[in-house]
Amino acid sequence: MIDFIQGRVAYHTPECVVVEAGGVGYRLHCSNPFQWEEGEAVRIFTHQVVREDAHTLYGFSDGSVRDCFRLLLEVSGIGPKVALAITGAGSPAALVEAVEREDLRFLTQLPGIGKKTAQRLILELKDKLKKVGWVQTLPTGGPAAAVTPGRSASSEVIEALTALGYNEDEASLAVDEARRGFGEKEPSLDDWIRRALQISMKR
Template identity: 50%
Template sequence: MIEFVKGEVVYHEADYLAVDVRGLGHQVFVPNPFAFTDGEEVMLYTHFVVREDAQLLYGFKTKRERNLFRLLLEVSGVGPKAALAMLTHMSPEALVRAIHIEDVKTLTKLPGVGKKTAQRLVLDLKDKLAKLGWEPSLDLAAETASLPPVVPNAERDVIDALLALGYNEEEAEWAVRESGQRIDASVSTEEWIKKALQAMMKR
């Protein structure tokens, strides 16, 4: 079992980081790769998945977030990719709150989550989360700070990020157009991705 990885981010793609750990490059799937910058030193708490055709490493900034990811995996029909998408689209606090108040409507807006899966999330996790001390947060806007500035072709970067999260090209382009009307040139690519995801949640 790999408990954590500590090293330098060499580069990031739409759904993973390449982390250099003493000369060995690890592919680590994380909720939001765009929240990291190349050259940054990171420590990620990991969850290792072994399949017949692959060995996959998922990483999280905190043990608490990793534990929530593992709880999501206990729900029937929720695999690592779906659980990671949930934590990409919603902060852990927002996700816990939606489950706590049985907000099935919000949960079904997550990629790959239908009504039955949303109901299972509530049924299977509401009591578990309470027992583990997960209190729903009233501040749903708490997100990461210190994001890098917008780079050229940021619009394409946002679309590619949405495609990697399971949206189709038409949905991604709509979200970029919709969110782009309410941002200015100083906004970071990561912030634009968040705005685009919020637009999709309200669609």
């Protein structure tokens, strides 16, 4: 099993990045190949899928995203293309949180996931996530935690998103856009975070 490839980016295609390492060009299927620039020195984590008609390498910027991809492949009905789309749509922590809370509404916003597949995700992954320790890495109280007295709700939402893997700029933009979408209605902290997460995953 190839765990990672370290080399320089040779070129991109819309679906792949080609990394030259040791005189060999490795084609890695990625959710966003253009996150790496041509000529850039990279270390890309990989997962290899072997079938009768092809050997395919999938590439990830972070080992935790690759591990999430592997867990998704264990769910019946989810193949590499859908798993890649899901991991490219948001952070592993956001997915773990949604599974832990059995949030069907959130899960069905993911690419290629309908209600039945979302139910299978919850059923088949919930115990596995606990066994590998991913649930314990989430912030205490999860995204729906109550607002701390003396702090603004928007700060709490931004903090929740950054805890789930988004940087502060991404979180701030998503929080502002989500707030505008509620109009005159005063959203609950839980609704605000859900909406901000959905916006972040579509960017």
